[in-house]
Amino acid sequence: VDVDETLAAKAARGNREAFDELVNRYQSRMFQLVRILTSGDAEAEDLVQDTFVRAYRAVGQFRGDSTFRTWLHRIAVNVVRSHAARRNSRGRPRSVEADAADDDAAVGRLASHEDLEDAVVRRRTIDQALARLPPEMRLLITLRDVQGLEYREIAVITGLPIGTVESRIFRGRRRLRPMLAPLLERSAPRREK
Amino acid sequence: MAADDDTQDAVRRILNERPPEDLPPGAEARLRQRLDQEPPPARRVAAPRAARPRKKKTASRTKAARSRSSRR
Numbered sequence A: 001v002d003v004d005e006t007l008a009a010k011a012a013r014g015n016r017e018a019f020d021e022l023v024n025r026y027q028s029r030m031f032q033l034v035r036i037l038t039s040g041d042a043e044a045e046d047l048v049q050d051t052f053v054r055a056y057r058a059v060g061q062f063r064g065d066s067t068f069r070t071w072l073h074r075i076a077v078n079v080v081r082s083h084a085a086r087r088n089s090r091g092r093p094r095s096v097e098a099d100a101a102d103d104d105a106a107v108g109r110l111a112s113h114e115d116l117e118d119a120v121v122r123r124r125t126i127d128q129a130l131a132r133l134p135p136e137m138r139l140l141i142t143l144r145d146v147q148g149l150e151y152r153e154i155a156v157i158t159g160l161p162i163g164t165v166e167s168r169i170f171r172g173r174r175r176l177r178p179m180l181a182p183l184l185e186r187s188a189p190r191r192e193k
Numbered sequence B: 001m002a003a004d005d006d007t008q009d010a011v012r013r014i015l016n017e018r019p020p021e022d023l024p025p026g027a028e029a030r031l032r033q034r035l036d037q038e039p040p041p042a043r044r045v046a047a048p049r050a051a052r053p054r055k056k057k058t059a060s061r062t063k064a065a066r067s068r069s070s071r072r
Helices: A003-012 A014-039 A043-063 A068-090 A100-109 A113-131 A135-146 A152-157 A164-179 A182-185 B002-016 B027-036 B063-071
Strands: none
Touching: A003 A014, A003 A043, A003 A068, A014 A043, A014 A068, A014 A113, A014 A182, A014 B027, A014 B063, A043 A068, A043 B027, A068 A152, A113 A135, A113 A164, A113 A182, A113 B002, A135 A152, A135 A164, A135 B063, A152 A164, A164 A182, A182 B002, B002 B027
């Protein structure tokens, strides 16, 4: 039996330590997901908290029809969608770029200054490219290529037919290609003279 | 087609290698504090089964009736 499902079953019986272990396993991934989907929203941490609180309240109803990670991703996506709907109704503009202040703070926490700088630049380039995609296309690509979910899991999370998921991801990668050109050129294998 | 495949692979690889950002300092502790305020999760309660209507007892078919239906 999958570790996640075992932990979720224990959490459903009131074992808080089991739920804390699920938090350990997924908090960072959920943070990446929310940061990308909200284009670096400063409220990302609050949204991740909301995701886990909702999951905690509902874990007693988790039936194992899907994997725990699929179930948790679906909750996170719903939290982000509700947040976006609230923002739109209030007429607040959505931030388009990752918060530069957060990135600067991240630089201070990294080991080597050179690597840190490079990691921040790479991440910012990727996030800015993703932010230019339509929200649904960004969601599909992020779930597949950043989070590493299977197409069938993405179909469950979004409620889209699997063929639609595949074709939109295909088209999304094509759109990203020119925006990621600086990274692609740098990472391409160099030919010897 | 080959160019398309290259594009798909290259973009997938770049995204897959996106450097993760650290959680904000203290994020784990703040989440645990919020969870501490929550009551234990409610367990799924199985819906009570509706009482099944009792089957009416029917007279078992006679040997003659069974042989009549099998001949049809």
